[in-house]
Amino acid sequence: AQTVTQSQPEMSVQEAETVTLSCTYDTSENNYYLFWYKQPPSRQMILVIRQEAYKQQNATENRFSVNFQKAAKSFSLKISDSQLGDTAMYFCAFMNARLNRDDKIIFGKGTRLHILP
Amino acid sequence: DGGITQSPKYLFRKEGQNVTLSCEQNLNHDAMYWYRQDPGQGLRLIYYSQIVNDFQKGDIAEGYSVSREKKESFPLTVTSAQKNPTAFYLCASSIYLGRDNEQFFGPGTRLTVL
Numbered sequence: 185a186q187t188v189t190q191s192q193p194e195m196s197v198q199e200a201e202t203v204t205l206s207c208t209y210d211t212s213e214n215n216y217y218l219f220w221y222k223q224p225p226s227r228q229m230i231l232v233i234r235q236e237a238y239k240q241q242n243a244t245e246n247r248f249s250v251n252f253q254k255a256a257k258s259f260s261l262k263i264s265d266s267q268l269g270d271t272a273m274y275f276c277a278f279m280n281a282r283l284n285r286d287d288k289i290i291f292g293k294g295t296r297l298h299i300l301p
Numbered sequence: 302d303g304g305i306t307q308s309p310k311y312l313f314r315k316e317g318q319n320v321t322l323s324c325e326q327n328l329n330h331d332a333m334y335w336y337r338q339d340p341g342q343g344l345r346l347i348y349y350s351q352i353v354n355d356f357q358k359g360d361i362a363e364g365y366s367v368s369r370e371k372k373e374s375f376p377l378t379v380t381s382a383q384k385n386p387t388a389f390y391l392c393a394s395s396i397y398l399g400r401d402n403e404q405f406f407g408p409g410t411r412l413t414v415l
Binding site: 193219226227228229230231234275288289291292293294 | 403
């Protein structure tokens with residue numbers, strides 16, 4: 185069974201600094217998708233970024249970028265020039281690329297990120 | 302505006318009572334999901350549905366039931382058989398099950414059983 189591990193339960197950084205959130209996963213599949221979701225204090229879940237396993241290029245979305253290491257099964261999220269609005273719980277998630285009705289997104293337990301003024 | 306609505310935002314019930322949480326979407330999505338979120342546990346899948354009149358158990362379906370009579374609606378009933386129902390419940394939808402489809406989430410319902 186696939187698993188997703190986020191080893192940092194909580195982190196704090198100063199505003200404008202760069203922070204990296206770690207995520208590792210375990211799977212025997214070769215093709216899959218990886219996601220980072222953000223849950224701010226309002227608790228509304230928002231997709232931050234996604235990565236397709238067959239793409240070697242790391243995904244970027246403005247200040248958010250990932251470091252995808254397929255062989256190491258690692259998928260870290262880097263937030264550059266962090267802002268107070270980045271304070272949130274961040275979830276790493278995995279999904280198989282097979283079109284199987286039993287496939288679903290598997291979430292990690294989350295990393296709570298505090299951006300300090 | 303397109304999106305997912307969950308109501309109510311906060312719900313209080315007495316122990317032993319069944320309670321139904323509402324989830325409606327107007328995104329024309331085929332797939333819908335229910336998650337439970339507890340502190341330190343992340344999101345755990347309760348039930349999901351790919352099409353109308355069809356649904357599958359997730360990882361923690363015991364004590365819960367769902368229906369999918371309409372594409373737009375996927376209500377979740379928390380029954381008295383659920384031993385620890387107090388939690389935050391999130392509903393989500395995606396265009397269809399599988400692939401890299403983004404899941405869109407509702408604002409959630411906080412259920413407290415007294």
